[in-house]
Amino acid sequence: MKAEIEILLSTYNGEKYLEQQIESILSQTYGNFVLTIKDDFSTDGTMAIIQKYINKYPAKIRQFIDPKYKKNMGSTFSFGRLMQQSEGKYLMLCDQDDVWMENKVEISLNKLKEVEAKNPNKPAMVFTDMIEVDKELKTINDSFIKHQKLSPKVIKAPTKVLAMNVVAGCTTIFNRACINVILPFPSTKVIHDHWMAINVSHYGIVEFLDVPTLYYRQHSANVVGANNVGMKYYLSKVFSPVKQMQLYNDLIINLNFKINVMQFIYYKTWFNIKRLFQPNNGNPVIK
Template sequence: MPVVHTDKVVVLLSTYNGEKFLEAQLDSILKQTYSNLIVVIRDDGSTDATVSILEAYQQYDQIILMSDTRNNLGPKMSFGELLRLGLLDTTAEYFMFADQDDIWLPDKIERTLRVMKREEAGGASLPILIHSDLRVIGIQGEEIHPSFWAYQNLRPSRDSFPRLLMQNVITGCTVMLNRKLAELCLPVHPDAIMHDWWIGLVASAFGKIGYVHEPTILYRQHQQNSVGAKRFNSRYILNKIFEPVSIEKNIKQASAFRAKFIHTLSGRSRLTLDQYIALEHASYMKRRLLIVKNGFYKIGLIRNLGLLINWR
């Protein structure tokens, strides 16, 4: 059944020196089967033709270009600022993130919103995040793999709070969040590893995470990707088994999360956070006991072997 286009969807796009692929992405968003959308764009200090391209696209009523185009905040803080502005300037109930170099499949919004509505039927007041699989493509649009989840051996159902503390399974450019989650997750903390990881933790701790099983975007891989796709193959496996392990950034993110939400977290989630943060100074054996006891696992046997064997 088609989605009725009554709900305003705000697409949040942060750009930085993206002239090469930007027009294809903007065109794919404007051609969505879901028509009730606006695209709020913040440039993060581009020095190429990106801003000129964005100014040309202001001919479309759906395009809103923010005036703050000089300060370079980096991806996570730029998207956090976009989400803040989207909440302030609109009454929309749903927000989506977009990267400058991908291509959205025509029914991305419609399919994602359908799952969002299904999840909200079980509790509309909950903070809810929906994400999807991706089709991995190269610079020229050639297909590298039909499923990002399979390509990286990821399982989106492994999204419990303890697991998300250790490994993110949510790709920001596929995310839709409802207004309740958007309000709760802000501001994105500077110690967050990425905005999508931070928002996923909030959704897992206080609400629900759902997902679209099929790809909704063409996920372009090139040298300038902030976060890219790495094939889960024999080389990847060997690296994971033998490379040194550090979760220093994870611990910082968890500590920031605890500081922000300490008074609203459930007792169980608070204990989980405390146990996770305690990993930093625990002994070799104590760390492994805490991992097993609390389920602080990554996805797949190989990643967990690397974690247990190589973390000193």
């Protein structure tokens, strides 16, 4: 019998924290899952760690050796290939350097099944909050959503999600119906969780579970990370206009539905202003 949940883990030079992440997955209170790992051509000891765990837990952990690609493809396409080969009824994405709370799978699945019961036969996704920690797992911020001044309410409108992504892929769980509206990812410029959130918001249902389910590790090799939302943050975007334009161009032109560009520009401007001047008091003002 196939596992109900398939956890998809993309790795790249993750030897430093990978074992701790895998151990946190193996310690979950819900056990009907398999962990599928795809390595994106690591040059450190990542592969040896993966093989060690496959040897130890052959029924629980497997590796996807991609016959299609022979070089590093980046996290977006790597997760895309993992989704393409997946077999689980429900899917979860996993980053190599975080640590999952022991009930992450259980409470995420319960919430998703509630959403599905109210919205049968629709693409359905659930995402959660997370605790920001340093490399030693000491708490930096107890809520990623509050620290980033995000409002999960925007998830109901694809144009608003396009203007402000509130979904971290590593917190998500989604059903197989989502695959048809997510894939393929259009380019490496597009961040996979942003693309996922926009499309599932349009074609299906996305719900926020207001609890943290993982420890989001911040360290020097963390590509994305949790930036402080302030003047310095926005200036960094203002002074990289080409990169920003390429990102949103790739998002908008590749969607299979139309986005009102003027409405998007309005929301993007409004959200940036509100986030810039919103105090860090944990009360989102974006509706």
